Amino acid sequence: xxxxxxxxxxxxxxxxxxxxxxxxxxxxxxxxxxxxxxxxxxxxxxxxxxxxxxxxxxxxxxxxxxxxxxxxxxxxxxxxxxxxxxxxxxxxxxxxxxxxxxxxxxxxxxxxxxxxxxxxxxxxxxxxxxxxxxxxxxxxxxxxxxxxxxxxxxxxxxxxxxxxxxxxxxxxxxxxxxxxxxxxxxxxxxxxxxxxxxxxxxxxxxxxxx
Numbered sequence: 001x002x003x004x005x006x007x008x009x010x011x012x013x014x015x016x017x018x019x020x021x022x023x024x025x026x027x028x029x030x031x032x033x034x035x036x037x038x039x040x041x042x043x044x045x046x047x048x049x050x051x052x053x054x055x056x057x058x059x060x061x062x063x064x065x066x067x068x069x070x071x072x073x074x075x076x077x078x079x080x081x082x083x084x085x086x087x088x089x090x091x092x093x094x095x096x097x098x099x100x101x102x103x104x105x106x107x108x109x110x111x112x113x114x115x116x117x118x119x120x121x122x123x124x125x126x127x128x129x130x131x132x133x134x135x136x137x138x139x140x141x142x143x144x145x146x147x148x149x150x151x152x153x154x155x156x157x158x159x160x161x162x163x164x165x166x167x168x169x170x171x172x173x174x175x176x177x178x179x180x181x182x183x184x185x186x187x188x189x190x191x192x193x194x195x196x197x198x199x200x201x202x203x204x205x206x207x208x209x210x
Contacts, residue, residue, distance in 0.1 A: 001137060004031040004085075004150040005123070006063040007051065022054045031149035031161055033061035033085065040076045048165075057162040061085055061150065063120075081163075085150055088112065089119035093128045102127040106135045113143070118150060 005025050007018075025032055032055065034047050048058040061083045064073065069084065077084050089112045091105040105128075109119060119136075121128050140147050151161045 001140075002029055002031075002148045002152065004033055004061065006033040006061075006085075007047075019054050022051070026055050029149075031061065031151050033059045033063060033150070034082070040073055041080065044077070044080060044082070052165075055162075057164060060161060060163055063087075083154075083156070085118070087118045087120040089117045091119065091121050091128075091132065093121050093125055093132055097125045097127050099127055099131060102131045103135075105132050106139075109136060110139065113139075118153060 005022075007022060022032065032051065034044060034051065044062065052058050060081065062077065063085050067086045067090075074084060089109055091108050093102070093105040096102045096105045105121075109132075113119075121132060121136075123129055137147075151158065
């Protein structure tokens with residue numbers, strides 16, 4: 001099973017102290033994206049620099065904290081050549097961190113799981129790792145759909161998921177597309193995105209250290 005991990009620089013611990021975990025995500029075929037807050041351009045540039053120290057490249061995918069954006073934020077992220085990813089299933093696992101309440105998050109997942117989805121969970125919570133995910137995996141297997149990274153779910157080639165350097169209003173080295181286009185599931189998806197893919201695939205999105 002594959003997923004996308006949106007990592008935060010300094011929340012529930014510093015990302016620089018999580019080198020082993022982040023490198024494992026990459027080596028096992030998962031996708032790494034950015035998940036930051038505060039001043040957009042500065043925060044994205046700083047987080048990109050931290051991620052590059054760990055994996056040698058920077059993500060082109062990001063998720064805004066709490067899904068909060070504005071026209072100005074999206075304009076800046078567009079200039080910085082990011083794919084902005086939200087989700088159409090928010091399991092609210094952060095509200096159900098006790099074993100006796102975590103099934104509520106699974107119920108949310110099942111009830112909103114229609115025709116393929118991008119789902120949000122937080123792997124910093126033990127109940128998500130030890131209870132919610134063990135429920136989600138067999139449910140997905142029985143559904144006949146395929147779980148994968150967000151990039152795969154959107155039909156974006158892996159070479160577009162990362163680039164050599166962040167964009168600070170200058171030139172980017174790497175194959176990232178200039179302006180993401182097309183929207184579905186609250187996503188600012190890559191150009192050429194096939195909306196019908198969401199009827200066949202499920203993108204699993206985790207916020208790491210957030």
